[in-house]
Amino acid sequence: MSDTCYYELLGVSKDVDEKALKSAFRKKAMQYHPDRNPDDASAEAMFKEVSSAYECLSDPQKRAAYNQYGRAGYEQGGMGSAGGGGGFGGQRPEDVFGDIFADFFGGRQSGGGRGGATRGSDLRYDYSITLEEAFSGKQAEIEIPTTETCDPCHGTGAAKGYSPETCGTCGGAGRVRAQQGFFTMERTCGACQGRGTVIKKPCGKCGGRGNVHAKRKLDINIPAGIEDGQRIRLQGEGEAGTMGGPKGDLYIFVSIEEHELFERDGPNLYARAPVPFCKAALGGDIEMPTISGGRARVSIPEGAQTGKRMRLKGKGMPSLRSAVAGDLYVELFVETPRNLSAKQKELLREFSESCDEDTNPEHRGFISRVKSFFDASADAE
Template sequence: MATKRDFYEVLGVAKNADDDAIKKAYRKLAMKYHPDRNQGEDADAKKAEEKFKEAKEAYEMLSDPQKRAAYDQYGHAGVDPNMGGGAGGGFGAGGGFADAFGDMFNDIFGGQRRGGGGGGQRVYRGADLSYSLEITLEEAARGHDTQIRIPTWESCGTCNGSGAKPGTSAKTCGHCNGSGTVHMRQGFFSIQQTCPHCHGSGKVIPDPCGACHGAGKLKKTKTLEVKIPAGISEGMRIRSAGNGEPGVNGGPAGDLYIEIHQKQHEIFERDGDDLHCTAPVPLTTAALGGEIEVPTLGGKATIELPEGTQHGKTFRLKGKGIKGLRSSYPGDLYCHVSVETPVKLTEHQRKLLKELDESLRKGGEKHSPGSKSWADRVKDLFK
């Protein structure tokens, strides 16, 4: 059988360490090696489980004054029940390990004691809320101040927040004796949980208030001022501290997270800090070249089209995009040319186009190199 390590060595504390130091050392190890945080069947998970059990045993002994005194005097023999020197106790016996594990459990899941000692009620932070806010591209680029209306809770005026019908009062919960928590055994350890009968309040209301139905609060709506920073992107969230659901037993309220969604723009598509737009260009302008005006978020810009501009040609306007929240410089605007074929032609216009077509055909691939290349690829395909 393997020799047990010294309990002080296991926890990493000196032999003259006080109770707080021992408790702090154990909580650190328990948080690190707890099975819930080291799940799996591999060697690392099993090693973590062994270290957790070792730390648990060390703390169980050193946190109890009688067991610690026996251990200091006789070593492991002084606390080994198989050798006649150990005292009773262990998991779920109260004090020691149960208190420390309860504190550790609440460090993970947000519960805290209100009041001193083990009999204090638990206070819990309120849940976070989410709000979806739709904004325009211009508002995202330049920033925007707006207002939103959200649900909130106010103390009930009929019962003054007690939840009990006027003239009556709440009673101490008989299941948790007013502590707001109950102990439940799971496997080899005990877990402290919120009382399911009073939901952590420590009180039950036999005759609830008719206005709030025992909640002690009424649901209302309130208006919040929201400042949208310039450069915000789709899916980003703005945190409004303390505007979530109220806490339990005086615990802090949760936060409100405002999630940004951007409306589809009629002209631009956003890609990070860059913008994209499609610029329709007449066939004659694309063929002969010339200037076209394109929109930007700051006004208009001019693009010089070279002679023979093809459909799908892209022009980049540097710095005409959006300056993101984490960007040092604004993005670019990419204009994609869409050559338009003329419609509803007059007979004269049709005649002119036919003459142009005949003239271009005589020039062959000199005027339409793309068509010649495409025709060659088609021939190769059917060889």
């Protein structure tokens, strides 16, 4: 055994209080615990060292003896034989270790009070709606498979005239301890499966579970403005608990179907609208449907180009977090005429011949850039 100071081992000062001492020991013990360091002899040795340090410093009398005589004097009996200490602040060592290592073994389960009652599982229900329904909101009725508290036994799992009894193996704790050399280990009680109670005669309808399979209809409210992937929580609408425990929750995951006209990004909507070639050149109006079912007039400026985006304020989606609605953005694309008659082609030729560089400024700029590119390439040769 090393001569390292107990205070240094735990990383605390000599005036450390009981709460801080236990916290420091918890961290060190978790760090060096054999379950986290399998086949590591040095870690096991350190675990024993910090355990010895805590056993000494957590007891007022042993700590006083250690402070007066040092480690050697304390280990040789310098603390005297005064009673009442017992180590670990007067608690049994296995009790303290059980508290500290509850994190390792899943925590303690209490079988008392509720007779082993456990909360029911949460349920998930996927629900699909249209974009129009997301805009206006929706009231709907759904049917979900779930579990309900068994009526004959009122959720206890025991037959009529019987009640769950405290487990004789674990005394209602739901866990049992086993000493393995230096360590005291905890595990789930095999007799009651951690519930803390046993049923001598189970209910004939539920078989001792305390709940039965069922289908339940629910009225749900889908709020206006809900977005794809958002969920709605209905507290207490999940599966029934066992042994009379509380119900879990129901989570409704909402998905929104793709729309043939609109795309959504948060509260805003986006749509593409074809514009006839002549209307794009001369300007004019087009009519655009809105998600509310109405119509909106979009003014096309003279000389509009493909990709120009027009904003219709307040024609988007409502928002769950704001009273201000989003906008509708209409992206224009100019449609080139097709299936022309001979007369229409002749008219377009006449129009084309009448055009000059000012009529097609982007084309003129492109030709200029192309010419500069070829001139530069020629000079490089």
